[in-house]
Amino acid sequence: MSIHVRDISKSFGAFKALDRVSLDVPDGTLLALLGPSGSGKTTLLRIIAGLEHADEGVIVEDGEDITERHARQREVGFVFQHYALFRHMSVFENIAFGLRVRKVPTAEVRSRVEELLHLVRLEGLGGRKPAQLSGGQRQRVALARALAIRPKILLLDEPFGALDAKVRVELRQWLRRLHDEIGMTSVFVTHDQEEAFELADEVVVMNHGKIEQQGTPDAVFDQPATPFVMDFLGNVNVFHGRVENGRAFWHGIPIDYPDYPHAQARDARVYLRPHELEISPLSGNGQAVTGNGRASGSLPASVLRVTRNGAITRVACRPHGSDAELQVDVPTEVARGLQMDLVPGAHVAITPRKARVFLPGPEYVI
């Protein structure tokens, strides 16, 4: 079942939660709505489920307008952030709930619930109360309960938000396998980019009630459409630069920017991801490198701090003749292999492998 969201707006008092959002979820896709809190992602999910009513806009499922359809009739499986399990009911009755209210015969309820308990690997726990389960088990009960009614789409609100790190990663992989098995169109909300990128076929980045970018995880990560997306997807160094004649300059290093071919110079912002910077001893100067934005040359800098974070060594540097701070992430192996000691005060050359340039537009908010 495909979902098409057209120009959905929703306000809570003076707060505009969603501002003419349009979104397509192809049949069988696992899509992530990624954004900071208050970006409108949960509101959008609830509107798709019918739990919230949009002020404007249309929701279409497989060509059918379901905007006015009550949540009860939408055949949507919804997994709530804190699971919202029925506390006074056993695990069995929780999963059976959707079938019971549909007056499904008892024998059929029993076999369906057993089937789901097997699917979510909770056989034998049907008699437990939710309070007697671990967080990961509750999460799976919530999923089984949502799947029991054979929904056409599955919506999950921060499905792993309330779990600790280890369980989160396990459940994530398990959910991905489950999705591959049953192939149901699914949308989940998250503020964790790692989660979105690992799990989803498609990522939608939201901010201030608008969609910043939609695409595959690779496309979104490699070609961020806006400074916000660039900023939101991990650490980034931001510098002021200049752009003219199809090239931007960052500390004298030219970066190709064909989108601005004009001769008149303009202020621009240069975004550099810490792991896309290379570090080398100052004497061995860098060569030209290629990427999305082509950058060539290297920048002399002195090391301010070095922190080891497992496989990654983070180096804070200050480019010579500047008071800005630049963060460089180097694989620890590479840092060890350098022909120099990475210590505060050491002089290094920084070579950008990739850089992105954005012209500050009217929509740009930092």
Place this chain on the structure above:
Amino acid sequence: MSASQSRAPHASPAVSAALVAAAVGIVGLLIVVPLASVFFEAFAGGVAAWWTALAHDPDTRHAIWLSLTVAPVAVAINTVFGVAAAWLVARFRFPGRSLLISLFDVPFSVSPVVAGLALVLIFGRQGLLGPTLAWLDWKVIFSWPGLVLATTFVTLPLVVRELIPVMEAIGPEEEMAAVSLGASGWQVFWRVTLPNIRWALLHGIVLANARAMGEFGAVYVVSGHIAGATDTMPLRVEKLFQEYRTPASMAVASVLAGLALVTLVAKFVIERRLEAESRDLEAARSTAETPA
């Protein structure tokens, strides 16, 4: 999960002993001794005399019967109102919501006698609705409906006040989950909302019932105090006492006091269940992984 032990951090043994003694002394003097003396007086002439005083006086019998009918009706009205009002206030945000919550509390702050008088002003013969009620031939004041009205008024906050915090703590997610699973409004109420609030509701009902049975002031004004017709148990106690029939008065009083003890036990049991439920709620919300 470990129950947290709360302990006053700085109280010296002498101070805490003095405080305990003071508390025990006050509770004993003000509550235990007077209550015990009611039973003592009631049974001073033996169980047979107690029983005769209760069962062989037709006016007393009628008073007991009246209390046993008025209180449940008032409590039933309160239950329906309380659930609906608490749901409205806990699930929706609307202008005037805080004012409405404050209004629920008015019966607590208004003297019951004033409440009774207010009802007479509305429903009495000279009252606002007097002509209409006369035309309909409905007697409210000095009659059974008046007793129910007055009792309902004074017990109004008990159920709704009990439910609002519990409903707010539970939140709307379970109800939303039920709707998304295909449940109708009534199915959500009977299968999800009501089971979740049942102990809080029962707590409110028990408190409202105790208050309804014991109500004197408001009922006194609207009843007209007619023996064998509009006298409830508390009114009967007062009347017998005024007539210097102390043993009979104490016998009826002992029934009311006994009811209070039953309420106390019920309250204790229910409160334990409520605590267990709120612990469950917390556990269900907790982010910690607990090995199952």
